[in-house]
Amino acid sequence: MSKTCAACRSRKVRCDGVTPTCGPCSKARKLLECEYVATAASQVPKGPLLQKGTACYACRRKKKKCDARRPFCTTCEIAGKEHECQYEENVQRNLTEALLARTQELEERLAAYELQPGASSSSSVIAQSVVGPQPFLTTEMNDFLSVVGVVQPPSVTTFMSDHHSMPDIGLPPPGPAYQLQIPTPESDTRSQSPPELLQLLDMNYLATTTSLHELSEFRKTFISHHGQLGVSLPDTKMQAIVTGDLSGTFAHPVLIYLAQLIGCRLWQEQHHTVLNTGIEIVQLQLVNRALLDNPSPVTRLQVHSVLAIFFLLKRQMREGRDQLTQAALVAVQYSLRFDSPAPESFESMEGTSDETQEHICALSQLFYLDKAAAIVLNDPSLLSEEYERQFRDLPLLFPTISKNNLVVLRARSVALLQQTRRLSDRWTDLILNIGTAQYALTPNAQTQWYDDYWDLLEEVSDHIATLSPSMMKMSFYNQRGHALALKVCMIVSLTASAELHRLLAGHLPESRLKCIDTVFEIVSVTRGLKDEDYIFLDPILGTCWSMVATVINQERFAPADETATLQWKSSFTVIHSSASKLGHALPYMEDSVETINGVAPFVGDPSPSPP
Template sequence: MPLVRTCRPCRQRKVRCDGKDPICTPCQRARASPDCFYDQEAKEILQRGSACLPCRLQKRKCDGMRPYCHSCDGIGKPEDCQYDDGVHVSLRRQLEGRIRELEERLRAFEPSSDTTPSTTLSPVSDSTVTEAGSGTPNVGRVDELDLAPIRHTFLLHKAQVGLCISEERSLGLASGDTSKIPPALLQACQLWGNFVADGLDDAERLYNQRLLLKEAVACVDATSQDLEPHTALQTHCLVSVFFMAALRDGFSGREHLLHCAHTILKHEIHLIPISQTTENDSVSQNITVNENHIGILSMALYLDQNSCETVLKLPLILPEYLYNELDMIPDLYPRLGIDAFCVTSRCVALKFYRDARKLIAEWISDGCCLLSSGRWYDRFMKLESRTQAHLIHVKERLLVAIETSDDMHARALKLADMITQTTLLSLFFTLAPTIPEAHQKAIDALREILGITCSFQQHDYILLDPIPSILWNDCVSYIKKEANMECPILTTREMSTMLSVIKNHSELLSGKVPFIEVVVDDL
């Protein structure tokens, strides 16, 4: 009797598969509607000892894939997948090795005490701009640049980069009186402003970038230890965003996020500081709300989640207790100004999105066992309720921004709206095969996401980050699941139109923002 091939979901759930195309019978009947797909070719039988260490310890079936096997990837622990030959090390160890390598390179190029400070992090070597025969770099100085328009551009788009800056410093940037702004933060702001400024040709932008980046990195290296902790966090976050967005250098950007983590741990910084007071033998807790500090930490947490886990697929590096404190932020939304709210709402939305992915992964792996106990469904209801409450706050602020023609904050809030809607789409589509009401809510969320996508103009894309590509990939996956539903709500024409919209906008975004990869196939 010939062997029947087995799809990946049936193999993981240990269910007998009939090998039908395009979707097998067990996957059609599954409560979670998993993506049914088959390995292209049957893998050769692994030799004894070729399985990874975690699979061997847990006695799981291992396919020996590198850099991590499908079993470790399926349970959400690819960084733990290691082999006896030592060829593959965990992603965390790779990062640590990369950091040590960068530190050694920096030490090798550190100037002596009698030389002029320089940096090796500039994207363009000074040797490329030397004058013929002179041997000296033909590089100008930052104070020779016309920085007023660059600062003005930065202030117009600071919500996109996630900067929550005090009114005094905002006025200083606008007026040109930068005496009260730390030099490291000032250079980082100017560096980002140059990146998004209109009216600059490529040569002028690159020339400015070379000078500003050298100055910014030099200032950060020289003064980061003396900066007030929250100012140091802001500066490192801005430089991190620049490395990732402008230079497409994820590792250098992540290095500055590591500086943020060190600063937070060194100074024991909390998102919401809580102090205790004792009066008449009773203990009361006092919560200190500083919206600028909340905005600064939320900016770092958003970068950590977005660039490290969601885009680069690397572990989070900021302290876990900050993510736990993030759950308390929605209760403080009414007390936050628009700048702080834009930053924190995106950060909270992305955490809900990550929580939903973990919850759905548990559903797919354990299915009815979790549902029968009720614990999974209780967690589902709690996360769905918190996400809906968060969405109400975002919608209220977004409506005000649109009515007042506040494009900067509207653009940032649209991103928070998209992330939140994708969280709801993921949650509701999990129950869509068995609960018609959940199916309808999932389609409503999908339409909301596509509506927000269509509202972006071409000039908006340079001011966005890679997260829309992750959300669009989710939308493509759920549109394909909708096409395989027994009673789909969307017509084939509607689904094809949605896929076309996603494809067109992802191409626009990929031309402006790094780390974009959206796969859109025809139905």
């Protein structure tokens, strides 16, 4: 397409784009200044292509261009209509899909109730239900449901962190005997149940929870992603969760309720839908009631750690932080340590016991969450440096668990990244203090830094060597959940390696080449992520991709090889696109996305501004 000069554009004449003077201007009766000026539209860089459905609802309704910025896109912000800028996680995806899901849910409840004796009273139960708005649905959805009179749960309240102030749902008082059995088609337990339990099954259970089949689906979702949630349990407890065994023989009932709660949340995120809020409320109350029955310290630690993830997925930051604090208090109160179990050398020849592995994994998950919160949210650490020392010595005491357990591997990856960031800060301080009086007072600081650098580089390299075959093995056997978690570990560990090599890139050419190779390996692992994987990833990847984007921008500005310019642009596009997708799927990605956008604002610009 030929260019158009300013004179032809103002006269609305077709311009042939000839320079220095176009044909129409040369043939004009009066002298015209033929100038080619770039239009504003051509100067505006094109952003990355958005996935279908990622634009806000206001831009989709008005058929406007949307950049999907959070919390408000540029189009809505310029128009002054920020209140209309809403995205998928805040708005019901499809009204028809929601109504179909609600209809199916009501039909299943009615069918389950008709199987019970005295089903003729079902109309009275439904008549006692209350129609009210649900906080997880859109305003339009609540208005529609209020018109058609869809049955809502009789008691829906927000969660309070203090269990003494929680609404009562009619459960029997906590005690050692767990008589609450989920009825199955083969057996009816109504005749053996106390009156208050019959009332729960008739009204609250059937009105606020979902069907038995869906509860089973939630538990299966938990089992599929238990490694990513940091839960490592023996086979007997896993089987109890699969079957929903509430007898307490093999697993404490709080684990079954916890599996149904977090499984329900993950199921909704995975299927992009919103279920009845009463499901999560009841399961959350059951978890808190079961916690009053004094489960083991390790079980209590597992519950609080998973609840922290549950609230963070719901964007409830304060509640998530409270649960993480409760987990740290449990570890301190019950003196849970990494070195408290007997080392493997003193164990039987059959290997580490299930209790020891469960103990170490529960502590490792708390250690991981504490480090991740410090990196992503800049929160102060809840664990003392003594836990870092114990975790650092863990491979000496339990080498098998340290090399093969997913939870421990992930915790070590995040710990190494945090140590790398600290070492990088020390390097910056050393550079800034050269020639000052403070530098003269610490003559051995640089020597000590180099000693720590080489030790950390060796530790990171050994950890990557452990992760690489494990990741390939899980991918080969199609273990999607474990393979995805190991990819997260690999990206985090490779980021630590790239940052370490970047520190000496200006002094050692081998370090620069190694840094470049490591960045390309990170991009390769990131490119292998699928769209449905992002909901099961971790916000810490945003921090990793921000560090990688900094290296990419430096190399694009002064590439070691002129032929690598297109490769750097392609790599940045992968990082930028992946960070945007993760920002749409998970919370607390705003700072990382903003950092990546600020490092190289124009992905297609062949000559970005120097850092």
